[in-house]
Amino acid sequence: MWGERGVAANRLPAALTGERDHAKLTWQYDKFVVRFGSRCDTVDQGETHMPSPTRSRVLALAVIMVVPPIAILASIPWLRHQPDGLVFLLTGIAATLTVLASIALAVINDRQIDEWQRSNARFSSQWGWTVGAGMVALLLALPPVRDLIVSGAAVWGGTPNPDSRLVITTFTFGFMAVVITQAICTMLLSLGWHVWMSRDARDPS
Structure with a gap:
C-alpha cells in the first residue's frame, strides 16, 4: 500500500x-x-x-473514571459537615482517578483507530475545545446563566444567600485558569514534540 x-x-x-x-x-x-x-x-x-483490548480492562477503566465523581456528588450532604482539608483531599483523589482513567482510555482508543479516525479526533478535540470555551464566555454575559450559577452554588455549598458577585467572579477566574492552563500545556507539548521529532535522524534512540 x-x-x-x-x-x-x-x-x-x-x-x-x-x-x-x-x-x-x-x-x-x-x-x-x-x-x-x-x-x-x-x-x-x-x-x-x-x-481490541480486553473488555474487562476497558470496563475497569470506565468504572474508575465514572464512580469517583458520582460518589463525591452523592456524599455532598456528608461532606458539608467535614473539614475543608478532608473535602479537598477526597475531591482531589476523585479528580485524579477520573483524569488518569480517561487518559488511559484515550490511549487505548488511539491504538485502535486508523489515520482517518485519528484526524477526525484531532479536528473535533481542537475545535470542540475552542467552540466550547467561547460559548462559556458568551453565556457568562447572560443574566439567567449567572443566576443559575449562583443558585447552583447556593445548593451545592449549603449557603442560602451567597454573594452573587463573589460566586460569578470565582467561577470566571476558575474558567480563565482552565483556559490559560490548556493554552500553556498545548504550547509546551507542541514545543516538546517539535524538539523530539527534530532530533538527528541517525540518533539510535
Whole structure:
C-alpha cells in the first residue's frame, strides 16, 4: 500500500533530497511503517479492525473514571459537615482517578483507530475545545446563566444567600485558569514534540 522506500524517496521534492533530510525522512518513514504497517496489511486484506483490548480492562477503566465523581456528588450532604482539608483531599483523589482513567482510555482508543479516525479526533478535540470555551464566555454575559450559577452554588455549598458577585467572579477566574492552563500545556507539548521529532535522524534512540 505504501510502496517501497526507494520509490517514495524518488518522489521527494528537490529541496529535501539532501543527505540529512533524506536520512531524517527515511528514519521517520521506518517509524511510520513499524507503527502502522500491521494496520495497513489488515486493511489491504479487507479487515477493518485491529485486535481490541480486553473488555474487562476497558470496563475497569470506565468504572474508575465514572464512580469517583458520582460518589463525591452523592456524599455532598456528608461532606458539608467535614473539614475543608478532608473535602479537598477526597475531591482531589476523585479528580485524579477520573483524569488518569480517561487518559488511559484515550490511549487505548488511539491504538485502535486508523489515520482517518485519528484526524477526525484531532479536528473535533481542537475545535470542540475552542467552540466550547467561547460559548462559556458568551453565556457568562447572560443574566439567567449567572443566576443559575449562583443558585447552583447556593445548593451545592449549603449557603442560602451567597454573594452573587463573589460566586460569578470565582467561577470566571476558575474558567480563565482552565483556559490559560490548556493554552500553556498545548504550547509546551507542541514545543516538546517539535524538539523530539527534530532530533538527528541517525540518533539510535
